[in-house]
Amino acid sequence: MSTAGTIVILTGAGVSAESGIATFRGPGGLWEGHRVEDVCTPAALARDAALVHRFYDLRRAALDTVTPNAAHDALARLDAAWPGELLIVTQNVDDLHERAGARRLLHVHGELRSALCAACGSRRAWHDALPPATICPACAAPALRPDIVFFGEIPYEMERVEAALARADLFVSIGTSGAVYPAAGFVRAAAAAGAATLELNLERSAGSAWFDETRLGPAGVLVPAWVDAVLAR
Numbered sequence: 206m207s208t209a210g211t212i213v214i215l216t217g218a219g220v221s222a223e224s225g226i227a228t229f230r231g232p233g234g235l236w237e238g239h240r241v242e243d244v245c246t247p248a249a250l251a252r253d254a255a256l257v258h259r260f261y262d263l264r265r266a267a268l269d270t271v272t273p274n275a276a277h278d279a280l281a282r283l284d285a286a287w288p289g290e291l292l293i294v295t296q297n298v299d300d301l302h303e304r305a306g307a308r309r310l311l312h313v314h315g316e317l318r319s320a321l322c323a324a325c326g327s328r329r330a331w332h333d334a335l336p337p338a339t340i341c342p343a344c345a346a347p348a349l350r351p352d353i354v355f356f357g358e359i360p361y362e363m364e365r366v367e368a369a370l371a372r373a374d375l376f377v378s379i380g381t382s383g384a385v386y387p388a389a390g391f392v393r394a395a396a397a398a399g400a401a402t403l404e405l406n407l408e409r410s411a412g413s414a415w416f417d418e419t420r421l422g423p424a425g426v427l428v429p430a431w432v433d434a435v436l437a438r
């Protein structure tokens with residue numbers, strides 16, 4: 206890019222792996238032993254709310270034990286320095302991008318440190334355990350649940366993401382397997398809009414063939430090198 210163009214960055218679990226948060230589908234993954242779809246669904250919540258709430262309570266508590274890694278730091282540095290439009294779209298429910306300092310950030314799959322009211326739809330910061338039937342401060346219904354976008358639910362902020370993809374000059378996908386839509390389709394939307402597309406991942410993702418270029422390796426190495434190169438242009 207000769208002038209400051211629009212950069213859209215999609216991140217997934219691989220960007221937090223080197224911070225010690227297990228990925229979803231790799232060996233040793235968070236969900237090993239049961240399919241993601243068997244826990245992360247509205248039906249699972251209706252069937253066994255205690256189990257689903259406890260699962261996310263543990264994930265939320267685990268955030269206290271991890272810190273951003275070199276990939277989060279580099280993306281925050283790019284966010285601060287890039288003079289053009291930039292949007293980091295993360296599928297991650299951890300808060301490591303913002304703790305590293307990223308500001309132009311959307312959490313499309315929800316956030317561990319947030320609670321959603323199933324009755325009135327309000328969302329609020331939440332740092333402690335969240336037992337089922339916790340009262341919503343906004344509407345008084347006993348309906349607070351983890352603010353996680355379950356399978357079958359609509360990801361957040363899709364209009365803003367689609368608008369950014371339509372303007373993108375460069376789309377970069379980092380640490381995601383490309384198994385979950387709509388995020389897995391962003392590369393094709395960006396390419397259709399004329400963006401260059403780059404994948405940074407440990408291994409080729411499901412949609413690898415759609416990218417102009419793939420670089421394989423750990424995010425903690427690939428992302429700082431890529432950011433340095435972009436800012437040096």
Ligand code: OAD
Pocket residue numbers: 216217218219220222223228229230231234241245296297298314353354355356379380381382383384385405406407408409410422423424425
């Ligand atoms: P996955 O676990 O499916 O994929 C993680 C990707 O990161 C894989 O392609 C790994 O090869 C790669 N990876 C692992 N370690 C890496 C490292 N150190 N550096 C770079 N890449 C690395 O996770 P996601 O694609 O994020 O949704 O999963 C998408 C969604 O599936 C998640 O947001 C989650 C789940 O259902 C919800 O929780 C709503």
